[in-house]
Amino acid sequence: MTEEQHERDFEEQVRELLSQDAYTIRPSAAPYPAIRRRGVVERRRRVAAAGAVLVTLAAMPVGAYALSGGGGGSDVASPAPTVSVSQAASPTPSPTASGPARPATDGQLLDGITFEQAVSGLESCLTWESRVGFGESENLGAAEDYRIILAMNSTGDSNAPGDGIFVVAVQRDDPDQQRLICNIRDGEAQGLNVGGGGWDGPDAPAVVVDSNGGKLYQQSFLDRGSWKLPFRWGVIGTVDPSVARVTVSYGEATSEAALDHGWFVASGVLDRQVTVTMAPRIKGYDADGKLLYDSDQDETYEKNLP
Template identity: 70%
Template sequence: MNDDERREGARSDPDFEERLRELLAEDAYTIRPSPAPYPAIRRRGLVERRRRVAAAGAVLVTLAAMPVGAYALSGGGAGRGVATTPTPSVSATRAPSPTPSPTPSGPARPATEGQLLDGITFEQAVEGLEKCLAYDQSHSRPPEFDNDLGTADSYRIILAMNSTGDSNASGDGMYVVAVQGKPQQTRLICRISDGEAVGLNTSSGNDADVIPDEGPVFVDPNNGKLYQQSVIDRGNWKLPFRWGLIGTVKPSVAKVTVSYGDSSAEAVFDHGWFVASGVLNEQVTLAPHIKGYDADGKLIYDSDDDKYYERTLP
């Protein structure tokens, strides 16, 4: 059918023209597709953008977690490939570090070797002190008596000597006496028997605790265990008996002497403390007799005149 025949048919059929318009409209719809769904595309784009950001963040976290040396092995900069033969970075060198110079540790030695008695070495005294402090940590005390004694390296050992066992403390052993800080700070007397700490006596204080009318020599009120045996054995002590005596002195004191039964000794001074010792060969009922002298030899202290000193044994 040619164009003239179509036109003639359209004029003879009134509905033909309407059907033709519908057909042309359908063909046009087929040729021009529907508009793209923009909201769906925008959502897909946002999701993809977030995925890329998350991936980039994961890479940054991985790099941050890698050590500097590992980053150096991968090349480090842009445009560099991964090294097939890694070169260790500076932080991965195996050069030995310099050996630090030794630093002093442990308790301080006594002022004189004569304060380590009966063949006891300084190393043995240190070991005894450490056992005493461990003993203190392993035994609980009432809160009002709770006082951290610190570590061994904060002490000075001022006396180590044999201890004679008695009815109250069986077995021989040794005593270790150590002080911490000033004379008014911490003092401990510990007994070691069979390699174990079996008893500990401590005292502590500060400058404000000084007795108002205290004399130039002050005998430690708790050092009786160093120069006497058990009261149960009074008059029947084991002899010979190694005894010791400690206390504090003021700067005005130049000399301290101690007499005890058939023995006598001149004390040594050690950072504000005096330390005396001897060997007793007879039964006694009187405590050691202490005298203090100034630089001119003048008697400035006598324990017989000291109201705080107990002159007889219990």
Template identity: 70%
Template sequence: MNDDEQRQEADGERDFEERLRELLAEDAYTIRPSPAPFPAIRKRGVVERRRRVAAAGAALVTLAAMPVGAYAIGGGDAGGTTATTPTPSASASRTPSPTPSPTRPARPATAGQLLDGITFEQAADGLESCLDYSRSGPTHPGDTDLGTADGYRIILAMNSTGDSNAPGDGMYVVAVKDEPQPTRLICTIRDGEAQGLNTSVGNDADVIPDEGPVFTDPNGGKLYQQSIIDRGNWKLPFRWGLIGTVKPSVAKVTVSYGNSSSQAVLDHGWFVASGVLNEQVTLAPHIKGYDADGKLLYDSDDDKYYQRTLP
């Protein structure tokens, strides 16, 4: 083998060795891969955990926002899901609604204004019934809201005698209030139910500039009269009542009616008289008012506005 042939053979061996080394290096990388990029994997894991925590927090917020009586969704027909009966959360506590206390009017100045065995509770219930009665009927322009019973003061409760115009005995309840404007109610109760309501709103005495210190309620005649149909043939004995207002100068009011008489009770600017009539009458009650010294300040016989005879 000459020199050229030897040189070519040596070069081929070197090429073969270099190629073999390259192949061995490639095989080694395939069998034992390079170390995993741990920092990148850890960072990806931290990000994923935070994403899951955020998702769980959002779910908790959604649950907290649901009302206690939220509907639970269950499987339904082919039409879709159906709402089941509301199920309150077991951990939720319910506070019972307070029972509203009944509204009650103020009591009269004296127990003697509740007559014929009528209790204050019965009179208050009667007033409540009449106020409900007033709200149950049709309303008209200009109607006044009579308010609630706790705004009133009962000044008289007594038996009522039926007559040809309004058959059936029952009970009268008279109540007054000052605010928001003077109001007087005469309630008619029969068989425990309101049967009629006579209302006066405003200060009647202001209509008559020269009215005296005692002013008889011009719409209170039903308390001391029976029907004009029965004139001269009233049912006896007959419980009667009389109400009106007095000025501060008046300290005493007396009323005589037929064979009965009464010293009126003064109750926050009102006078309240009552008695039992045992005879037929044609004259209205006779009223007198006195000051603290006993001086006569008013006599209904001298009052040009007072109707002294019965209709």
């Protein structure tokens, strides 16, 4: 056999082998089980992260409740006089292009917290939210989209230990006035609650207490009778344009609320051990002093603390 014939025979053998194996050669199958497991893990991670956010503030401490509009009376033993917040006497200063708008009064920045510190806290919460995520459809915007309406100390309790500060901000241009309650401890965001303002319609009351604001004025029910003191409390909510004055009673003292672009903000301090059993009582008046709203008459408002 010549060398040329040998090469032809070898070539034919190779072709035959290739034709026999042609249908056995295919790409490796996609690792579907591994991909599915990875997707499940990722979904659980996101759910856990969102749950952590809700547990921090939206669900509030164990036993805490969400208000549904209004306030109740108070039944306490020997609270200290509260610190009043004055009503706005002048328009809110124009916001800068690089940051949020200021509150209507200086009295809404409490406990020595500066506006710059409040802005830093708000920015920290927005950055933290972008890492944790409320869901792909959630977009809370930037700090300059908001107006800060309250900054005050936050007191840790047995359910959420660690002192810090609360910063409350509302979106300036949102028709529903989206509201954020940020909790900052050791300079870092630890919790964020996102909510809306009051409700619209002919049956809406003149004053509506924020439905998730209970964290601002109570500690865990586990600590009833042994609250950590001094305790700074705050109450926020929305008001109808007809409302010219709002008072908030908590303990045995009454605080005059600041009115800020459709929101009311009141605060005080308890520095004696008390057992608070009733939610804050809210009253709203028109410019002539006529009572427009009394939370004691509001059937939608849960007047008893847990």
